[in-house]
Amino acid sequence: MRFIPALALAAAVLFSGFGAASAQEKVLSERGDVAIDQTSKVDMFRPEKDKEIIPRNFQKQPPLIPHSVKGYNITQNFNKCMDCHSKERAEETGATKVAKSHYLDREDKKLSNISPRRYFCMQCHVPQFDAKPLVENTYKPAAKKGE
Amino acid sequence: MMSLEKYMPAWVKRIGLLTVFALFAAGIVFWGGFNWALEATNKESFCISCHEMEENVFREYQNTIHYTNRTGVRATCPDCHVPKEWGPKMVRKIQASNEVLHKILGTIDTPEKFNAKRAQLAQNEWKRMKANDSQECRNCHRYDYMDYTEQGNRAAKQHPQAFIDGKTCIDCHKGIAHQLPAIDQHIGKQNEGAVEISHGEKPAAKEENKAEAK
Numbered sequence: 107m108r109f110i111p112a113l114a115l116a117a118a119v120l121f122s123g124f125g126a127a128s129a130q131e132k133v134l135s136e137r138g139d140v141a142i143d144q145t146s147k148v149d150m151f152r153p154e155k156d157k158e159i160i161p162r163n164f165q166k167q168p169p170l171i172p173h174s175v176k177g178y179n180i181t182q183n184f185n186k187c188m189d190c191h192s193k194e195r196a197e198e199t200g201a202t203k204v205a206k207s208h209y210l211d212r213e214d215k216k217l218s219n220i221s222p223r224r225y226f227c228m229q230c231h232v233p234q235f236d237a238k239p240l241v242e243n244t245y246k247p248a249a250k251k252g253e
Numbered sequence: 254m255m256s257l258e259k260y261m262p263a264w265v266k267r268i269g270l271l272t273v274f275a276l277f278a279a280g281i282v283f284w285g286g287f288n289w290a291l292e293a294t295n296k297e298s299f300c301i302s303c304h305e306m307e308e309n310v311f312r313e314y315q316n317t318i319h320y321t322n323r324t325g326v327r328a329t330c331p332d333c334h335v336p337k338e339w340g341p342k343m344v345r346k347i348q349a350s351n352e353v354l355h356k357i358l359g360t361i362d363t364p365e366k367f368n369a370k371r372a373q374l375a376q377n378e379w380k381r382m383k384a385n386d387s388q389e390c391r392n393c394h395r396y397d398y399m400d401y402t403e404q405g406n407r408a409a410k411q412h413p414q415a416f417i418d419g420k421t422c423i424d425c426h427k428g429i430a431h432q433l434p435a436i437d438q439h440i441g442k443q444n445e446g447a448v449e450i451s452h453g454e455k456p457a458a459k460e461e462n463k464a465e466a467k
Binding site for chain 1: 316318405407429433435438439441444447
């Protein structure tokens, strides 16, 4: 089972909610029992090395980023991801092209270019780290692979 | 003394042996001083003594791999922005007098003014590095000694192809130490009409290669 940060986070929020509701026990933060003005001791996480495309875990999952994104900034002036993944650049760089779904506005009207609401790539597409899931994750996709 | 005078050239006799030694010593002092001044203006601490550099480009650079990294080997301002060879270094130093002028004029003395000029300043530097085949990058990063097996998949694939195409470092590696100006990436409305970056010319040689492959 592959670690999906967003799912783990969602699960963590859900579980912590259950904990508070079911008993009087003290809820421990995932960052440990450390005061907010103190630095928690965290493991050092390294971004994973480049690898082949990671298969999706469920239908319409935003593909995971199979490479390091260290120093890749998305600013108002420049979107580093689009330097390779834009339609114009993808052929030369061999990167995965931005999907057609990114050319729709919120009314599903087709645009001639990427919709501004898709500008922040890493809101949905996440890089991978060599980190253990904080909580157990038993998620199973509803449908078989192969959309 | 008489015997030594026999061997002295006429001009030495004319100005005297002592004067010759004094001139020689003065030459050493002058050259040493010149070199010292040149090196003093070639330090990171000198560069960021101007707030224009410290507030803008230096702070941006602090987030990058050339400022801080695993092994602590750094490339400081002059490593990238001042040529190492004597000739080009002199040329660049003389050009820098223009920068002194604009320092006095206050052309970029606020971050707003700096950002308004960022595109022009960046393009100057890209042009300079393109013209000298990214010499300042190559002082450390030598193509011939790159071990592609140690590079990531993407780098190992792109680098050999780029070298075949005759590209130079700056063609692709723009904005690695400082923030980029607004760039038109042809992704819709964002920065439409701004500066475009080329990633190097699409070489004609590539077409030939394809033809040969067929």
